[in-house]
Every structure is written in structure tokens, then in C-alpha cells.
Amino acid sequence: MISGKPIGRLSLYRRLLNSLLQDGEQSICSHDLAARAGVTAAQVRRDIMNIGYSGNPNRGYDVGKLVESIGNFLDAPEGQNVVLVGVGNLGRAILAFFAGRRPKLSIVAAFDNDPEKIGRLIKGCRCYSIKHADKIIQELDISIATLCVPAKVAQEVADILVQAGIKGILNFAPVPLHVPYYLYVEDIDMTMSLEKVAYFARIT
Amino acid sequence: MISGKPIGRLSLYRRLLNSLLQDGEQSICSHDLAARAGVTAAQVRRDIMNIGYSGNPNRGYDVGKLVESIGNFLDAPEGQNVVLVGVGNLGRAILAFFAGRRPKLSIVAAFDNDPEKIGRLIKGCRCYSIKHADKIIQELDISIATLCVPAKVAQEVADILVQAGIKGILNFAPVPLHVPYYLYVEDIDMTMSLEKVAYFARIT
DNA sequence: TAGATTGTTAATCGATTAACAATC
DNA sequence: TAGATTGTTAATCGATTAACAATC
Numbered sequence: 001m002i003s004g005k006p007i008g009r010l011s012l013y014r015r016l017l018n019s020l021l022q023d024g025e026q027s028i029c030s031h032d033l034a035a036r037a038g039v040t041a042a043q044v045r046r047d048i049m050n051i052g053y054s055g056n057p058n059r060g061y062d063v064g065k066l067v068e069s070i071g072n073f074l075d076a077p078e079g080q081n082v083v084l085v086g087v088g089n090l091g092r093a094i095l096a097f098f099a100g101r102r103p104k105l106s107i108v109a110a111f112d113n114d115p116e117k118i119g120r121l122i123k124g125c126r127c128y129s130i131k132h133a134d135k136i137i138q139e140l141d142i143s144i145a146t147l148c149v150p151a152k153v154a155q156e157v158a159d160i161l162v163q164a165g166i167k168g169i170l171n172f173a174p175v176p177l178h179v180p181y182y183l184y185v186e187d188i189d190m191t192m193s194l195e196k197v198a199y200f201a202r203i204t
Numbered sequence: 205m206i207s208g209k210p211i212g213r214l215s216l217y218r219r220l221l222n223s224l225l226q227d228g229e230q231s232i233c234s235h236d237l238a239a240r241a242g243v244t245a246a247q248v249r250r251d252i253m254n255i256g257y258s259g260n261p262n263r264g265y266d267v268g269k270l271v272e273s274i275g276n277f278l279d280a281p282e283g284q285n286v287v288l289v290g291v292g293n294l295g296r297a298i299l300a301f302f303a304g305r306r307p308k309l310s311i312v313a314a315f316d317n318d319p320e321k322i323g324r325l326i327k328g329c330r331c332y333s334i335k336h337a338d339k340i341i342q343e344l345d346i347s348i349a350t351l352c353v354p355a356k357v358a359q360e361v362a363d364i365l366v367q368a369g370i371k372g373i374l375n376f377a378p379v380p381l382h383v384p385y386y387l388y389v390e391d392i393d394m395t396m397s398l399e400k401v402a403y404f405a406r407i408t
Numbered sequence: 409t410a411g412a413t414t415g416t417t418a419a420t421c422g423a424t425t426a427a428c429a430a431t432c
Numbered sequence: 433t434a435g436a437t438t439g440t441t442a443a444t445c446g447a448t449t450a451a452c453a454a455t456c
Binding site: 093191 | 406
């Protein structure tokens with residue numbers, strides 16, 4: 001069992017390696033990858049060791065094979081479907097941002113409660129009523145939700161999603177969610193992040 | 205010197221306490237605040253101790269005074285000005301999200317390189333050419349940047365901002381930035397976060 | 409007073425780092 | 433071979449937790 005931080009780094013390595021591949025790079029050593037990722041070489045080596053890939057002493061890692069190994073580790077072979085909940089400003093921006101970005105992780109539906117939006121195609125994604133969450137999540141085999149609703153209704157909406165069988169939530173609502181232990185929640189709290197930057201920009 | 209995590213938690217406590225204040229709550233104990241924030245009571249007590257505020261044994265913390273203490277610790281008395289760089293989908297969503305949210309931390313300008321946007325008022329915020337970054341940052345006394353540009357140009361834009369005297373960056377571009385040691389960078393990498401959720405949703 | 413809660417210490421835990429033998 | 437780099441261990445570091453005396 002690997003914790004959240006190494007998983008995040010693997011995701012980052014993959015992205016960096018993919019752009020190296022496009023530049024025609026065949027191999028890379030831990031030191032170079034570490035510099036690009038902003039971590040230490042030892043960390044890179046341990047992360048790669050953890051997923052069971054081995055490099056070549058003297059020549060480092062084969063970029064293509066390493067990308068493949070990371071994919072085998074991170075991705076579900078058959079892909080995973082995502083639903084975005086709350087099609088406001090932020091929701092629409094995220095729909096546009098993720099559209100086609102990762103083939104094995106696609107946002108296949110959106111939920112909202114605004115009759116103006118329901119039934120429409122927004123940023124290429126069909127919008128449904130949150131009332132039909134159960135049905136849509138089952139039919140489209142959705143396991144992940146991206147929560148972009150206002151803080152006040154976040155818990156209530158999360159409860160609906162959990163009930164419908166969601167397994168993980170990416171939570172943009174600026175409030176901690178209470179969910180059963182078997183669910184994974186990752187919080188992106190922009191207000192908190194901005195206040196952190198403000199604090200450290202000031203005292204350093 | 206306090207590290208990033210406790211600072212983030214203080215920001216969260218303040219938000220929770222503010223909503224308690226609106227509900228007319230006078231005092232709160234570490235246990236209750238911890239439950240709302242999703243942390244342990246010991247952590248709450250230590251965080252509060254760290255900012256020099258003292259509770260009352262038997263009655264807990266005075267909500268109003270604690271909010272004030274957190275504000276004294278986190279906020280610059282005169283406030284801090286922020287610039288948003290890259291007025292795309294995400295940039296506009298963030299402008300809308302932060303508009304008026306924290307009085308001591310306001311986005312007072314936006315930068316872009318699209319002539320269509322320059323000079324206009326977008327989500328209530330004036331958009332300038334990135335070419336005038338130096339001048340605007342000085343004139344408006346801006347110390348913080350929110351970076352919402354594409355990954356490919358993120359480092360280049362960051363260099364311009366550093367040169368112009370920015371002290372902290374909230375980076376939404378999915379690429380690590382290399383900046384001088386005295387700058388604080390907080391990364392919000394939505395792709396990484398979504399992949400983390402996908403991984404843990406799958407294996408648990 | 410008795411009970412509840414704080415402030416603070418020591419112990420624990422986990423992640424990170426440094427170091428180096430193994431290997432191509 | 434010699435040199436560079438990996439795989440892996442032990443040491444370090446920092447944050448978290450548990451525990452409890454102090455206090456209203």
C-alpha cells in the first residue's frame with residue numbers, strides 16, 4: 001500500500017516523461033527526472049522501485065517502458081468514468097480543462113439542479129438532473145465524482161453520491177466532507193491555498 | 205516558524221468559525237472544532253496555541269476572539285493584492301470565485317496576451333497586457349500571483365513575475381516551477397489530484 | 409468542589425534523506 | 433575495466449498522537 005504523496009508524484013513523472021518522449025528522449029536518470037519534478041533523486045528511485053520497474057545501472061530508465069509501467073500501476077485497464085457535479089463557473093472550467101486530457105479517465109456526465117442546464121451539452125458533456133444520480137451513475141458505470149457545488153450544499157450532495165455508489169471524490173467545495181471510511185476524498189481548497197501563499201509571501 | 209499544513213488548517217478553522225459566528229455560537233471546544241475540520245482535537249489545540257491564543261479551561265475557546273486572533277496571525281494588516289495571470293476558462297472561474305470573498309486578499313488585476321481581452325473588465329477585474337507586468341505590479345503594490353496559463357508557458361511567465369517582484373505564486377499550471385528560494389509556490393495540480401482519486405477509488 | 413477542557417510534554421509514527429554496495 | 437547509476441538499507445527528520453497535570 002502506497003500513500004497519497006508517491007501516487008501524486010507518479011502522476012507527475014508520467015506527464016513529464018510523456019513530454020520527454022515527444023522530444024525523442026530514450027532514457028533518463030533519476031537525477032534528471034528529479035530536477036524536472038522538483039523532488040530528490042532518491043525519491044524518484046524509491047517511487048519507481050515501488051511500482052516494480054527496474055532501471056539499468058549506468059544508463060538509467062527507459063522512458064517509454066517507464067511510462068508504460070506507471071500506466072499499468074495507476075490506471076484501471078478498462079478506464080474509469082467520472083461525473084462532474086455543479087456546472088457553475090468552476091464546473092465549466094474543469095469540464096473544459098479535462099476534456100480529452102486523459103483517455104482512461106473521462107468525464108462522461110455532469111449533474112446540476114438548474115432546469116436551464118439539464119439536458120444540454122455543456123463543454124461537450126451531457127448535463128443531467130442530480131435527481132437521477134442513482135440511475136446515471138449505474139448506467140454509465142461512474143466511480144468518481146468531481147464536486148464543484150457551493151459549500152452550503154456540498155455535504156448533502158456528497159451524501160447522494162455516496163448513496164449512488166461513488167468510490168472517490170475530488171472536492172472543490174471549501175468545506176471538509178464527512179464520508180464513510182472506504183471512500184477516498186481529495187480536497188482542492190483554493191481559498192486555503194491562496195491564504196497560504198499570502199502568509200508565506202508576507203513573512204519571508 | 206510554522207509550516208504549510210498548520211497555516212492551511214488555520215485558514216480552514218477561520219472559515220468554520222465564521223459560519224459558527226453567524227449561527228450565534230459564542231464558544232467552541234477543541235473537540236467540536238476538530239470534528240468540523242476533519243482533524244484531531246490535539247491538533248486544533250496545538251494550532252491555536254501556536255498563534256498565541258488561549259482558551260478557557262472548562263468553557264473552550266471564544267469564537268469571536270479566536271477568529272480575530274487567527275486574522276491577526278494570517279492577514280497582513282493593510283491587506284495584500286493579487287494578480288491573476290491567464291484569463292482562460294479557469295482564470296475566469298477563479299476571478300468569479302474569489303471576487304469579494306476575502307477583503308484583505310483581493311485580485312486587483314489580470315494579465316493576458318490576447319488583444320481581445322486586454323483593456324477589458326472581466327468578472328469585475330481589469331485585464332492588462334503581460335508586457336506591462338512590471339509597471340502594474342509596482343503601481344498596484346501586488347505581491348501575489350495566481351498562475352492560470354498553459355503548462356508550456358508557465359515557467360516563462362513565472363520568470364517575468366519573479367522579475368517584477370512577486371513574492372508568492374499560486375500555480376494552477378500542471379508543471380513544477382523553478383523559482384528563487386525566497387519565493388513561495390503553492391501548486392494546485394488538478395490532473396494529479398484526479399488521478400490520485402482514481403487510484404484510491406480503484407484499489408480500496 | 410467536581411467536571412470538563414486546556415496547554416504541553418514525551419512517545420510514536422511515517423516519510424524523507426544520505427549513503428553505499430551491487431551492477432551494467 | 434572504470435565510471436555512472438541503480439536498489440536498498442539505516443539514520444534522520446518532522447509532524448502527529450496520546451497522555452496528563454494544570455486550571456477555570
